[in-house]
Amino acid sequence: MSQSGILQGKLVVLGVSGSIAAYKAVELARRLTQAGAQVQVIMTRSATEFVQPLTFQALTYRPVEIEMFSGIDDRAAGHVSMGIHADCIVIAPATAHVVARLAHGFADDLLATTVLASSAPVIVAPAMETHMWQNAATQANVAALRSRGVRVVDPEEGELASGMTGQGRLAPTEKIEEAIVEALRTRSRLLAGKRIVVTAGPTLEPIDPVRVITNRSSGKMGYAVALAAREAGADVTLVTGPTALAAPAGVRLVPIETVDELRDAVLASLPDADALVMAAAVSDWRSAEPSASKLKKKDAGDEMTLRMVRAPDVLAAVASARGPRTLVIGFKAETGDPVAEASRMLREKRLDLVVANDVSRDVFGSDSDEVTFVSADGAEPLPRMTKTEVARRLVEKIAARL
């Protein structure tokens, strides 16, 4: 099937809100209709100030819906029926106001109730003035939507309607269409009925009650894998060290700090797991004698030696505890030759797949990554892509092997 062939016969709800970029949604509606989708446009009242509903109606061959209390459906379900039947919902352009209402679960117009009542993938393409986009409130709202699996097609840099230049222009129509196609592809519930355990984030090994040995892991990769597995219909347990990330919705969270805690949590969930994805950055070392009381500066003088010992090898423990049917996937963050290291790890730790990445290339905390999948089939390098996309590719690999 061609990339956009997947749109054939799909019900795409296109939400249009009150942005100056609303005219660009006309082109999107047309492209989706031409690709064979049934496009149901819902406009906010503000959107009708910018574009006539008739324009959308003529291009999609369907009446445009605006009012919640219009009695679209005689079973009094009109405010939710489009959300229930939609294969996906795309809001383009999405105003700051719509983003805020969705982030907070408002149900004050037809578009909001439709989204709230839907389990279909939601794609949001914001468009607004740079200051509105950069505002902490907008950014927190966008982050909340992302953490719930909403696909946000970021606005681009360029000249804005106000004459200012900055980030805020609606993403190009092709990019929004790509996100729709991608959402429909992953909606196939590849991992329905499967149990997936994911580890994420750093570990914290105490030196004394206030100091720890840790690492720069942000947890973004593991959280992205948990979210992608959840989107694909899996039952997901996320064993996580402390991170600044919002927990993905619908995922069972097991917070840990030390390597021992991580190992125990992983081993406890292993018997039921179809796949274990070890994306946490687990410390190789820990203090030989963590102090029960705070180490005093004055006791140490100008120098202090911290004796370290090896922390438990969680992958080795997993290798001996795993059942034959459980898929185990490791991550290898290395400077130097990560693919060679990953191949060694694959053999020695009896793993099914290792995701190798070169951490000298600005990976920690970044939203994107350049990885190689290493398995018995060989090495498959992927181009640089967002961690969300890496996670979705990984989910496809897992599904193919389960």
Ligand SMILES: Cc1cc2nc3c(=O)[nH]c(=O)nc-3n(C[C@H](O)[C@H](O)[C@H](O)COP(=O)(O)O)c2cc1C
């Ligand atoms: C000329 C004009 C252009 C606007 N463009 C935008 C925009 O691009 N993005 C945005 O978030 N708000 C924009 N607004 C403000 C929204 O229209 C306003 O917040 C409205 O309440 C949004 O309602 P809705 O989200 O229900 O469509 C604009 C307002 C005016 C008057």
